[in-house]
Amino acid sequence: MESKQTSIMQKEIFEEPSVIKKLIESYITEDGKVNIELPEKISNIVIVASGSSYNCAAIASPLVIEYANIPCDCEYSSEFVLQKKHFVTPDSLYIFVSQSGETSDTLNAIRAIKQEGVKTLCITNAKDSTMWNLCDYKILSDAGEEKSIASTKALCAQIFCSILVIMKIISQAGEDISGIVNTMRRLPSYLERIIMDTDKIKTAARTVAQYENISILGNKNYYPVAKEGALKMKETCYLNVMAYPFGEFMHGHVAVLNQTSIVIAIIDEENAAFAQRNLEKIRKNYNPKIVCITSVQEFKSGDINIYIKTKRKTKAIFGALLTLQLIACTMASILDRNPDSPKGLTKVVKD
Numbered sequence: 001m002e003s004k005q006t007s008i009m010q011k012e013i014f015e016e017p018s019v020i021k022k023l024i025e026s027y028i029t030e031d032g033k034v035n036i037e038l039p040e041k042i043s044n045i046v047i048v049a050s051g052s053s054y055n056c057a058a059i060a061s062p063l064v065i066e067y068a069n070i071p072c073d074c075e076y077s078s079e080f081v082l083q084k085k086h087f088v089t090p091d092s093l094y095i096f097v098s099q100s101g102e103t104s105d106t107l108n109a110i111r112a113i114k115q116e117g118v119k120t121l122c123i124t125n126a127k128d129s130t131m132w133n134l135c136d137y138k139i140l141s142d143a144g145e146e147k148s149i150a151s152t153k154a155l156c157a158q159i160f161c162s163i164l165v166i167m168k169i170i171s172q173a174g175e176d177i178s179g180i181v182n183t184m185r186r187l188p189s190y191l192e193r194i195i196m197d198t199d200k201i202k203t204a205a206r207t208v209a210q211y212e213n214i215s216i217l218g219n220k221n222y223y224p225v226a227k228e229g230a231l232k233m234k235e236t237c238y239l240n241v242m243a244y245p246f247g248e249f250m251h252g253h254v255a256v257l258n259q260t261s262i263v264i265a266i267i268d269e270e271n272a273a274f275a276q277r278n279l280e281k282i283r284k285n286y287n288p289k290i291v292c293i294t295s296v297q298e299f300k301s302g303d304i305n306i307y308i309k310t311k312r313k314t315k316a317i318f319g320a321l322l323t324l325q326l327i328a329c330t331m332a333s334i335l336d337r338n339p340d341s342p343k344g345l346t347k348v349v350k351d
């Protein structure tokens with residue numbers, strides 16, 4: 001039975017358009033400049049975080065390379081602290097992302113790299129948190145208090161702030177950012193439209209909730225989006241959902257599929273032809289149910305196709321993420337789980 005009660009998680013997902021609106025007002029001036037402070041020279045970036053915040057790092061990292069043309073890596077905080085040596089130059093920038101600003105693994109990572117005299121920046125939702133006070137540069141992701149253990153609006157805000165960093169680097173290099181500024185200004189209304197597509201989301205959630213073998217596929221920036229969708233379904237529905245890079249999935253992993261499985265595929269213009277070919281193969285060989293979340297108008301390879309139409313990758317990332325968050329939250333209510341108190345989890349993970 002689908003619960004009629006609105007969960008805190010759902011309320012926080014619905015706040016995403018207004019969170020982005022507020023961030024635009026705070027950080028992008030009327031004449032299109034980005035109002036954050038960064039070191040003037042940056043040779044390379046490493047982004048370190050845990051959980052959903054790590055997924056932000058993994059979404060941002062290829063965007064930094066593609067748009068700002070700077071080497072960028074991302075690492076899980078818990079792995080970072082185990083590594084004996086880190087790549088450091090006098091102009092390296094280490095970025096730490098955290099909703100709470102208090103996650104032990106990420107704090108330990110900051111303390112470790114600070115010993116090497118590296119410049120640090122945090123993107124956090126908690127002003128005056130330990131992380132805020134430890135880092136040289138700071139960006140408040142300002143999503144408002146996030147009560148739900150399953151992070152949603154805070155992640156959305158973190159990704160936006162990562163894009164602010166990219167825009168600032170590009171403008172510091174003297175290049176034009178008006179195109180990406182305009183795209184970001186249109187983001188809140190784009191997200192509002194996705195939230196309003198409730199029928200499609202409910203149909204998808206009712207279908208996915210019937211399966212226990214769930215695979216989410218996405219290429220490049222959409223792979224961490226797929227991982228985040230899987231994390232949300234794990235936390236709120238207690239299902240063992242796996243995420244894969246789409247191409248890699250075809251190298252053996254695909255054999256887990258059968259008629260009792262469901263595949264959720266994220267598709268944009270760049271991978272549409274590849275996705276269509278491979279979804280046909282998957283259907284022919286294994287016949288699973290297929291749900292497509294696609295920014296490409298008229299892509300029809302799924303049993304259910306959810307359109308998040310846009311030609312801009314930076315917008316489609318938010319659109320796919322929001323769609324997966326809504327599906328996970330609706331699935332929890334269909335499965336009669338309370339997404340606001342997932343078993344055994346706490347909001348802040350400390351030692």
Ligand code: AGP
Pocket residue numbers: 050051052053097098099100101102103106149150151152235347348349
């Ligand atoms: C997200 O839904 C989780 N609750 C969890 O993975 C979380 O993102 C992680 O523990 C990191 O927390 P932080 O952002 O506060 O550092």
